Amino acid sequence: MSAAITINRTTTARVAVIFIVLLGIFFFRDTWLPHVHDQQSQLSNGSPSKIDKPAHGVGAVHTTAAAPTPSPSSSAFYKECATTPGADNVLVLVKTGATEIYQKLPTHFVTTFACVPHFMIFSDLEQTIANIPIHDALVNVSESFRDHHEDFELYRKLQQYQREGQDVSKLTGKGGWNLDKWKFLPMLHKAFETAGPEIEWFLMMEADTSVSWTNLLQWLKTMDPKKGYYLGAQNVLGNTLFGHGGSGVIISRRTADLMKEHRNSTGKEVYDAKWELSTSQNCCGDEIIARAFMEVDVKLTPAWPLIQGETVSTLDWTKEHWCSPSITWHHVDPIEIDTMFQFQSQWVDAHGWDTPFLYRDVFEHFVSRHTTVNRTSWNNLSQDRKLISASLAGPDNEDFYSLEPYEQRAVKSADACAEACLLKPERECVQWMFTPGRCYLGRDIRFGKSDEVLGEHWTSGWVQERLAAFREGFEACEVKWHGSGA
Incomplete structure (x- = not known):
């Protein structure tokens, strides 16, 4: 009996903490993002979540409660992002997992979803977060697969944990x-249905993808x-050219209809099997999905670097990126989202x-x-x-011992490493990083991140004249709306 009471108290405490966090998130959203007072309707038939907007020709907002008047000082972006032309024509699908959903998804509620009129969230467990339905994609x-295949071991465990009121975030490992x-x-x-x-x-x-709404539209x-259209950051596996899922994939309505029609004509059970x-x-x-699209004669349209899988810290800032949105x-x-x-x-x-803002603008910001200075405890x-x-x-x-004398000296100090970079042709070195015994040189600009809490510490630097020369070469950018290889 005491064990059961302890479990119930623990579960109650966890639910209370989650409730308080979400209450804070939605208080922040309702306070600072005026337009999201528009009611997000949760449709019982599994339809996309939708932010209601003013009816055509009518100034009223369809809500269950009166919407507060936005502050005159509020950002125009927040007032307009859900109603700007094109916003109503996009359905955003977010793929996540139940073990990470409370870590990764809440930020989207007060950022991405504040601007997206139509969205659906898919996971490996059906649940509701606040008033937002989370669809079980599986x-x-x-x-025969869900109940017996080894890939679904985590799925079966998630269902068990949910039935027992346990904390599913404790289920970690490669199963996801x-x-x-x-x-x-x-x-x-x-x-599509x-x-x-x-x-x-x-x-x-x-859930760990950031999207620029204005550039996308x-x-x-x-x-x-x-x-x-089927667009994405191109990757190759075997003979298949496909769009990397985490970077984001764009699908036109025509492609969706072709797949839907093909599945229906084949027979859903036969097609799915x-x-x-x-x-x-x-x-x-x-x-x-790339192979499924090829069955209806839709091949990937390469969209890198508009769609890509790096962060601001890891991206190589090259001429291929600079003038692309x-x-x-x-x-x-x-926090990066x-x-x-x-x-x-x-x-x-x-x-x-x-x-549109370009990679150039992201770099400058x-x-x-x-x-502009050398950085200690930094890996660039x-x-x-x-x-x-x-x-x-x-x-x-x-x-x-086959290295040039200046290259051998480079492993002794940060200054010698920087000198080695300068002695290389401009196309071969624009930045460097040093730790005793090692000097690494880079031909592309990368920012990197702090290694202060890691075991190995580097000193990093960038050759200012070469950074300036690179940037000056693209002062007059012509916006590149097409991916490399498209």
Whole structure:
């Protein structure tokens, strides 16, 4: 009896903490994001969540309670982002997992979803967060796989934990990766079947993906949704060219309708059984959907670097990026999603909804001022040439004694490492990083991040003249709306 009481008290405490966190999030949202007072209707039939907007020709907002008047000082971006032209024509699909949902999803409630009129959240467990339904992407996978396949071990455990009122975030390990690939096709089928007639585009992203709403809407205006589009950051697996799922995938309504019609004409059970077997035999759900689209004669349109999978810290800032609009970032943590959202709002307030921000602008805002001095306890990801002392070099490293004298000196001090970079041609070195016995040189600009809490500490620097020369070469940017190879 005492054990049961302890479990109940623990569960109650956890629920209370979650309730307080979400209450704070929604208080913040309702206080600072005026337009999200528009009621988000939760449709019982599994339709996309939707932010109601003023009826055509009518100034009233359809809400269950009177919406407060926005403050005159409020950002124009927050007032307009859900109603700007094109916003109502996009359905955003977010893929996540129950073990991480409370860590990664809440930030989107007060950023991304504040601007997105239509969205659906898919996970591996059906639940509700506040008034937002979380769809179980796997509920319609055949029982033979859900109940018996090893990939679904975590799924079965999640259902058990939910029934018992346990904390599902405690379930960690590689099971999430094995399960993730099964979500892609089912969530697309669900979205394609429930999307309203106004939906022209589908954006599939993950909970650790950041998206620029203004750049996305401007980009979509350059394409016709009545044509078959499947766009993403190109990757190759075997003979399949596919869009990397975490970077974001864009699908036109025409492509969605073609897949839906093909599935219906084949017979849903037959179609699903075929692709479930294929999923069980392959590694990656994003590669699976590429092959499914090819069945209806829609091939990937390469969209990198507009859609890409790096963060501001890890991106290589090259000429391929500089004049392209930045649309997605991946593996970003909640604070990065928030800061990028704030940057986007400031940009729109200053430039309006018809001027995209480019990678150049992101660099100037987030990176430029931090690369003007050498930084200690900082790893700037220089990796193109690795100069390593004889005592530390491994069998795969260059022979230390075959290096030039200035390269041998480079492993002794940060100043000598910086000098080695300067002695290289400009195209071979724009930055460096040093730790005793190692000097790494980089030909592309990268920002990196602090290694203060790590065991190995580096000193990093950038060659200012070469950074300046690179930036001056692109002062007059012509916006590149097409991906490399498109």
